Amino acid sequence: MSSCLTSEQRKIIDENRQRALQKLAEKKAQLSPRPTPSHSVKPPSSPSVTSSRSVSQSNYVSKTQTIYKDGRMLPQKTNSFANSSHHKTFKSTPKKAIEAKFILESPSRFLVDVIFNQGLIDLFKTMETKQYDAVTRKWSFSLQEYHKLVKQARVLEPEVKVVPLPSFIVQIFAHKMKTQQQPSSSSSPTKSAIDLSIIDKCLLESLMPFQLEGVKISIERRGRILLADEMGLGKTLQAISVACYYRNEWPLLIVVPSSVRFDWAQQFRRWVPSLDPQEINVALKGKDSGVSGMVNILSYDLMSKKSNELLTKKFKIVIMDESHFLKNFKSARTKAALPILQNATRVILLTGTPALSRPSELFTQIVGVLRPINFTEYGLRYCDGKKNAWGWDFSGYSNMAELQVFMEEKVMVRRMKKDVLSQLPSKRRQAVLLNPNAIKTDASMKKVSALVEKSTSAERRNLLFQYFQETASAKCSAVCDYITDRVEAGQKFLVFAHHCVMMDAIENHIKNKCKVEYIRIDGKTTSQQRKFYCDQFQKYEDIQLAILSICAANAGLNLTAASLVIFAELFWNPGILVQAEDRVHRIGQMDSVNIHYLVATGTADDFIWPLIQNKLNILGKAGLSKDDFSETDTVLFQNPRQKTILQCFEESFIEESNHDDNSINDDDILDDNTAESDGNLVSVQENGTEKKQDSKRHQTEITSHFKITTPTKNDHEEVEDFSKEFDDDFDWLTDDVDWNDSSLDDSEPVVKKIKKEL
Numbered sequence: 203m204s205s206c207l208t209s210e211q212r213k214i215i216d217e218n219r220q221r222a223l224q225k226l227a228e229k230k231a232q233l234s235p236r237p238t239p240s241h242s243v244k245p246p247s248s249p250s251v252t253s254s255r256s257v258s259q260s261n262y263v264s265k266t267q268t269i270y271k272d273g274r275m276l277p278q279k280t281n282s283f284a285n286s287s288h289h290k291t292f293k294s295t296p297k298k299a300i301e302a303k304f305i306l307e308s309p310s311r312f313l314v315d316v317i318f319n320q321g322l323i324d325l326f327k328t329m330e331t332k333q334y335d336a337v338t339r340k341w342s343f344s345l346q347e348y349h350k351l352v353k354q355a356r357v358l359e360p361e362v363k364v365v366p367l368p369s370f371i372v373q374i375f376a377h378k379m380k381t382q383q384q385p386s387s388s389s390s391p392t393k394s395a396i397d398l399s400i401i402d403k404c405l406l407e408s409l410m411p412f413q414l415e416g417v418k419i420s421i422e423r424r425g426r427i428l429l430a431d432e433m434g435l436g437k438t439l440q441a442i443s444v445a446c447y448y449r450n451e452w453p454l455l456i457v458v459p460s461s462v463r464f465d466w467a468q469q470f471r472r473w474v475p476s477l478d479p480q481e482i483n484v485a486l487k488g489k490d491s492g493v494s495g496m497v498n499i500l501s502y503d504l505m506s507k508k509s510n511e512l513l514t515k516k517f518k519i520v521i522m523d524e525s526h527f528l529k530n531f532k533s534a535r536t537k538a539a540l541p542i543l544q545n546a547t548r549v550i551l552l553t554g555t556p557a558l559s560r561p562s563e564l565f566t567q568i569v570g571v572l573r574p575i576n577f578t579e580y581g582l583r584y585c586d587g588k589k590n591a592w593g594w595d596f597s598g599y600s601n602m603a604e605l606q607v608f609m610e611e612k613v614m615v616r617r618m619k620k621d622v623l624s625q626l627p628s629k630r631r632q633a634v635l636l637n638p639n640a641i642k643t644d645a646s647m648k649k650v651s652a653l654v655e656k657s658t659s660a661e662r663r664n665l666l667f668q669y670f671q672e673t674a675s676a677k678c679s680a681v682c683d684y685i686t687d688r689v690e691a692g693q694k695f696l697v698f699a700h701h702c703v704m705m706d707a708i709e710n711h712i713k714n715k716c717k718v719e720y721i722r723i724d725g726k727t728t729s730q731q732r733k734f735y736c737d738q739f740q741k742y743e744d745i746q747l748a749i750l751s752i753c754a755a756n757a758g759l760n761l762t763a764a765s766l767v768i769f770a771e772l773f774w775n776p777g778i779l780v781q782a783e784d785r786v787h788r789i790g791q792m793d794s795v796n797i798h799y800l801v802a803t804g805t806a807d808d809f810i811w812p813l814i815q816n817k818l819n820i821l822g823k824a825g826l827s828k829d830d831f832s833e834t835d836t837v838l839f840q841n842p843r844q845k846t847i848l849q850c851f852e853e854s855f856i857e858e859s860n861h862d863d864n865s866i867n868d869d870d871i872l873d874d875n876t877a878e879s880d881g882n883l884v885s886v887q888e889n890g891t892e893k894k895q896d897s898k899r900h901q902t903e904i905t906s907h908f909k910i911t912t913p914t915k916n917d918h919e920e921v922e923d924f925s926k927e928f929d930d931d932f933d934w935l936t937d938d939v940d941w942n943d944s945s946l947d948d949s950e951p952v953v954k955k956i957k958k959e960l
Contacts, residue, residue, distance in 0.1 A: 299363040302355060304348070306371060306604045309611045310378060313342040314351075321358050325351070345378045368583050370575045371604075374612055396421050401446045405439065405473040412622040413440050416615050420444045423612075425519065425548030426571050430616040433554035433693055434630075434766065434796040438469055441521050441550045446474060448548050451518040453496050455546075457539070458523040460501035461683040464635045466523070470497055486639055502527055502535045509538035518547040524687065525551035528570065529563035531577075536566050543570040555692055556614065561585050561605060562596045571613050619765075619793050626794035629787045633799045633811070640680035641802045666806075673805040674701035674771055681770045681800055682711040688768065689716045689746060694739075695766035698782050700752045704770050708749050719744045723759070724751040732759065739763060756782040765793035770800055772807055776814040 207215075302316040311331075316322060326332055329351060331344035343351060348367070355364050366372070372379070396418050398406055409417065413436050420427040420440070425448055429437045445454055458466055467482050483495025485504055492500050492508045493515040505512065520543060522528070528536045543549050549571055557563040561584045569575050578594070581587040584605045586598030610616070619626065685708060688695055699705045705724060712720050719742070721735040732755075739745050740763045748761060752773050764786050773779055787795040801807045 301363045303365040304367050306607050311342050313340045348379050402474050410625045416440045417443045419615050428551045428614040430556045430614050432618045437552045455517040456499045456521045457505045459687045463499050466499050468635050506534045506538045520546040521550045523552045525553045528566045531566045561599050629795045631797045633801045636680040636802045642676045670806045674704045677802045678707040694764040696748045697768045698750050698752045699770040718746045720747045722749040723755045725754045759785050761785045762790040766796050768798045772810040
């Protein structure tokens with residue numbers, strides 16, 4: 203490459219190199235340390251000294267520079283260790299401060315979480331209410347000394363970094379932080395001073411002890427409460443009781459999932475008889491008024507659409523069921539709900555699952571009950587808030603013990619079944635009235651209903667069972683809506699149905715919308731598959747529900763992993779229903795069992811239900827059954843035209859029985875034995891007058907909300923004969939059915955994500 207350069211270029215390069223070397227030498231000379239003389243010294247002029255210095259300088263250059271082939275010289279890398287040691291003489295690393303975190307330990311005490319620091323230990327020992335836990339090695343103090351300790355601990359800064367309680371905790375517990383406790387100026391009564399006599403007597407007497415305690419706590423907190431009892435502990439009755447205590451502040455607003463709007467209305471009709479049923483307003487569509495009644499019930503979606511109308515009304519008392527629906531503070535329903543809640547004087551939120559996955563989901567419910575709280579402060583304290591490149595991340599959790607103390611003391615009442623199991627009945631039935639607008643009573647069903655009324659005795663039987671089948675199709679949509687709400691609550695449960703159309707609808711809904719794990723057992727399921735599916739349901743928590751055939755899965759299964767049973771359809775034989783219930787209500791069940799019967803008005807359900815009650819009532823009087831459906835929590839109101847349909851149901855079977863007195867089955871034998879063992883139960887032949895009385899009695903039971911009175915001797919005789927023939931009818935239709943026959947159902951039992959090969 204050098205041969206390509208001209209002499210002039212080489213000259214320029216040499217000059218540049220020399221200048222660079224000169225600058226480098228000057229820089230090195232400046233960096234080298236020079237001794238400071240204590241007195242003036244004359245520079246030596248001896249040639250020998252000069253020669254020595256020249257050699258020394260030459261050696262210095264050779265040690266600090268690298269000479270390349272082209273004559274260039276560059277400085278070597280300096281010794282970083284030597285340089286760093288030189289700088290350490292002048293610069294020291296700052297000592298990290300010790301963090302002292304103040305944590306709420308109980309409603310009256312707090313602790314300080316800190317590593318050992320002698321200054322803090324000396325300070326702790328000066329506090330009058332100090333307590334030291336040798337196990338946790340933490341100091342705790344009364345809230346009365348909180349401000350004093352925080353103030354004195356800050357004197358130790360910057361050596362100690364004080365992390366105090368959140369400002370909203372300090373404000374909420376301020377009355378307990380006063381050095382001298384003063385009588386509370388609160389207008390809320392104490393538990394002992396609460397007068398519950400203004401609540402309807404039938405409602406008050408129905409409350410179990412823990413429910414009564416929940417009502418009193420709610421009133422003690424001025425009617426602003428999050429009732430978070432575990433599912434099945436009767437939050438609805440507690441909420442209605444609290445609302446009735448503040449009845450002088452009505453009208454009342456109730457926001458619920460759409461599938462239970464009518465069930466809430468029926469609960470008010472049953473438990474608050476002093477309330478005129480006409481004052482209960484259930485809003486179904488956007489054009490319906492949401493404020494016209496004393497009790498106004500609407501869905502969350504309608505609340506979002508009618509938020510301005512509801513705010514204008516300025517409701518003083520508001521109930522919101524399944525309040526975990528408000529977990530997302532960015533959703534439209536939450537944005538509509540919070541102003542309504544914060545403007546109300548009384549707020550009652552109900553949920554069995556306050557937070558489905560993380561503490562951040564509690565925030566909107568907390569601010570609904572209490573004053574507004576800064577979310578960032580809440581998130582940093584309880585959601586392990588961290589800032590990343592995209593903003594704040596509040597998906598974690600932290601300080602859970604403190605959050606629990608805060609929630610239980612000021613926001614929430616929560617009891618688990620295991621805590622109140624001794625007060626619960628082992629099994630409770632509830633008839634849930636489905637949304638009438640979701641019942642698809644099409645022309646076909648209405649046609650069958652009309653034909654039943656006009657049909658002859660010979661035709662009536664098949665028409666009645668066709669009416670039963672049409673009822674299944676009509677209920678599918680409403681049943682699926684109800685199941686969706688139960689799935690969102692996260693509880694394991696069973697769903698029983700009779701017709702394939704209902705089971706298929708439920709299965710498709712679970713697969714396409716709910717998207718959770720499930721099993722299905724019906725007439726096509728083999729014995730080996732039944733056992734496999736049951737074992738999977740019992741073993742795995744993520745299998746949330748079992749879809750079961752009433753006839754094919756009512757016996758021989760152990761499904762005690764669930765404590766909730768839902769009947770999507772009713773069935774003619776109450777013994778089959780009780781057997782189905784006992785798939786969970788059996789040895790090994792550690793929980794109270796809840797049974798929900800989904801009932802649709804204007805369908806065959808209106809007539810099957812009282813017939814079931816009557817038969818079990820007779821067996822109970824004979825000591826042959828302890829089940830009594832007449833005690834089921836239900837209130838149902840009927841269409842007057844359905845009276846003739848009920849007569850058709852009864853008369854069809856009664857008339858048939860007169861032509862076939864020799865027909866008998868197992869239930870007939872059971873009833874005959876009952877008659878022999880009890881002198882009060884004597885079989886008699888019905889005449890036309892008795893038939894009319896029997897029909898009239900059944901209609902009376904309907905209008906009295908299916909509450910069965912104590913039967914008379916004649917009642918026993920009439921219903922006993924009717925029950926025999928009713929069973930004959932069912933046996934006549936099913937005596938040749940093999941419930942394990944795979945042809946009964948076109949659907950294949952499914953366990954999602956589980957191999958079909960056993």
